Amino acid sequence: VMAPHWVSRWPWWLFRASPGWRQTACTLRAWVEPRRWPGSFQGAGVASPLARRGCSSTSSRLPAVVLTQERCAVQRLPFSTVSEEDLAAFECIIPGRVTTDPEELEAHNVDWLRTHRGCSKVLLRPRTSQEVSHILRHCYKRNLAVNPQGGNTGMVGGSVPVFDEIILSTALMNQVVSFNSVSGILVCQAGCVLEELSRYVEEQDFIMPLDLGAKGSCHIGGNVATNAGGLRFLRYGSLHGTVLGLEVVLANGTILNCLTSLRKDNTGYDLKQLFIGSEGTLGIITAVSILCPPKPKSVNVAFLGCPGFAEVLQTFSTSKGMLGEILSAFEFMDAECMQLVGRYLHLACPVQESPFYVLIETSGSDAGHDADKLGGFLEHLLGSGLVTDGTLATDQKKIKMLWALRERITEALSLDGCVYKYDLSLPVERLYDLVTTLRAHLGPCAKHVVGYGHLGDGNLHLNVTAEAFSTSLLAALEPHVYKWTVDQQGSVSAEHGVGFKKRDVLGFSKPPEALQLMCQLKTLLDPRGILNPYKTLPSRA
Numbered sequence: 001v002m003a004p005h006w007v008s009r010w011p012w013w014l015f016r017a018s019p020g021w022r023q024t025a026c027t028l029r030a031w032v033e034p035r036r037w038p039g040s041f042q043g044a045g046v047a048s049p050l051a052r053r054g055c056s057s058t059s060s061r062l063p064a065v066v067l068t069q070e071r072c073a074v075q076r077l078p079f080s081t082v083s084e085e086d087l088a089a090f091e092c093i094i095p096g097r098v099t100t101d102p103e104e105l106e107a108h109n110v111d112w113l114r115t116h117r118g119c120s121k122v123l124l125r126p127r128t129s130q131e132v133s134h135i136l137r138h139c140y141k142r143n144l145a146v147n148p149q150g151g152n153t154g155m156v157g158g159s160v161p162v163f164d165e166i167i168l169s170t171a172l173m174n175q176v177v178s179f180n181s182v183s184g185i186l187v188c189q190a191g192c193v194l195e196e197l198s199r200y201v202e203e204q205d206f207i208m209p210l211d212l213g214a215k216g217s218c219h220i221g222g223n224v225a226t227n228a229g230g231l232r233f234l235r236y237g238s239l240h241g242t243v244l245g246l247e248v249v250l251a252n253g254t255i256l257n258c259l260t261s262l263r264k265d266n267t268g269y270d271l272k273q274l275f276i277g278s279e280g281t282l283g284i285i286t287a288v289s290i291l292c293p294p295k296p297k298s299v300n301v302a303f304l305g306c307p308g309f310a311e312v313l314q315t316f317s318t319s320k321g322m323l324g325e326i327l328s329a330f331e332f333m334d335a336e337c338m339q340l341v342g343r344y345l346h347l348a349c350p351v352q353e354s355p356f357y358v359l360i361e362t363s364g365s366d367a368g369h370d371a372d373k374l375g376g377f378l379e380h381l382l383g384s385g386l387v388t389d390g391t392l393a394t395d396q397k398k399i400k401m402l403w404a405l406r407e408r409i410t411e412a413l414s415l416d417g418c419v420y421k422y423d424l425s426l427p428v429e430r431l432y433d434l435v436t437t438l439r440a441h442l443g444p445c446a447k448h449v450v451g452y453g454h455l456g457d458g459n460l461h462l463n464v465t466a467e468a469f470s471t472s473l474l475a476a477l478e479p480h481v482y483k484w485t486v487d488q489q490g491s492v493s494a495e496h497g498v499g500f501k502k503r504d505v506l507g508f509s510k511p512p513e514a515l516q517l518m519c520q521l522k523t524l525l526d527p528r529g530i531l532n533p534y535k536t537l538p539s540r541a
């Protein structure tokens with residue numbers, strides 16, 4: 001068989017038989033820094049996320065974020081306000097860890113997208129579940145509202161107060177309790193940072209079952225509370241499957257110990273599932289037991305250019321068939337995403353410009369076997385015209401660089417202006433249709449209409465940017481985007497949750513009976529509604 005003309009440009013083809021191919025099999029033109037979302041916000045004087053991303057050297061130079069209560073039609077519920085006596089009681093429970101300094105509170109009052117801002121006057125930093133229990137017991141008695149906060153990296157305004165709710169940060173609850181190196185079960189406190197847990201388990205030849213762009217800041221408790229999806233979902237599934245147990249403090253201070261480490265446990269209702277994805281509205285997660293998969297011995301990442309979305313879909317089907325059990329991620333991004341990461345983050349496109357790009361990761365236990373499979377797959381893609389250009393990375397550093405192109409899209413978008421964000425679950429074959437029609441429909445009203453996301457999970461991240469916020473652009477987007485999604489039997493929130501932002505679009509994805517049951521569960525577990533009020537449940541139930 002004659003080799004097609006592109007063969008000479010394809011490292012995996014050229015180097016497959018060569019012992020040195022692992023070092024050379026990459027055509028990247030410029031390396032990029034590994035992905036870093038906003039650093040942890042804890043501690044005085046920490047600059048805001050945008051400042052950390054190079055927009056400004058101090059948070060004070062950033063335009064102030066309008067208070068959520070001024071921007072949105074929302075009424076403060078009749079909670080008490082924090083008194084001197086309350087502060088004294090908190091000081092007794094967690095001496096030296098009660099903060100009222102407005103400057104220090106600022107970073108905790110604003111979400112990292114800088115679209116929501118509360119005016120909390122108190123930040124509490126417990127270290128133990130007992131302390132959380134004592135705090136909540138006090139708040140429950142006094143009818144004080146509480147906003148649980150992890151790394152504050154959420155996308156839907158769920159992690160910051162709307163009014164003056166007390167902020168209860170899990171930042172100091174950052175201890176690993178145990179790790180079993182036979183079963184791979186990790187038990188840890190809720191405030192452990194995901195990236196630190198990853199490092200910890202990797203030292204013992206395991207990995208965390210989830211990974212996401214915000215790993216450097218997000219807390220495992222927040223991940224579980226929001227049922228975060230992320231980049232490993234395709235392989236390891238949802239936290240509803242990998243979380244084995246939880247310890248939760250209920251609104252009245254009761255500690256619910258469901259922190260089991262069992263793979264199988266059919267002892268009636270699986271209560272922990274209620275708290276996974278409840279966004280801190282039913283209880284505060286204080287500890288997590290989670291199943292970690294073994295660390296794959298061989299990881300490869302291919303970054304490919306596709307001529308159209310039909311080819312992206314065919315590449316996906318082919319990858320499932322030809323890569324089978326070693327396929328561990330299938331992500332996509334469109335050409336506008338690539339332009340934005342190039343413009344704002346100076347990350348060079350490693351392949352020829354294409355209408356679409358896909359990132360395919362394989363993870364397996366036998367490097368030779370995986371390389372053979374991947375080589376055959378890539379040859380097939382190129383030969384059949386599904387892919388027009390590509391590059392392959394096999395070493396850790398280059399793999400990270402390719403992942404950064406995908407993981408840092410959110411960051412690039414936030415530097416482009418005002419961002420309208422949608423996180424939709426859709427049938428994979430319709431995943432990009434909305435982007436195309438919106439682009440035509442919005443015309444010059446939008447700066448960019450981009451589509452990217454976890455194609456392998458049927459999860460589209462549709463983002464629209466504009467110079468400034470405009471009610472007419474919003475009216476052109478909503479409810480159209482939601483109605484379109486529902487017409488495809490999709491979900492209006494695939495992985496980012498509901499928070500404050502999406503609470504009144506829940507009706508698009510859930511029938512009234514389901515919403516009613518959600519409200520009844522909320523009343524049962526938190527009769528005074530003190531836990532993360534104004535979030536997750538519809539404002540008019």
Ligand SMILES: O=C(O)CC[C@@H](O)C(=O)O
Pocket residue numbers: 213230406407409410421422423453454461462463
């Ligand atoms: O910013 C977004 O819309 C998506 C963020 C995140 O879920 C991602 O997959 O990169």
Ligand SMILES: [Zn+2]
Pocket residue numbers: 230453454461495
């Ligand atoms: Zn995502």
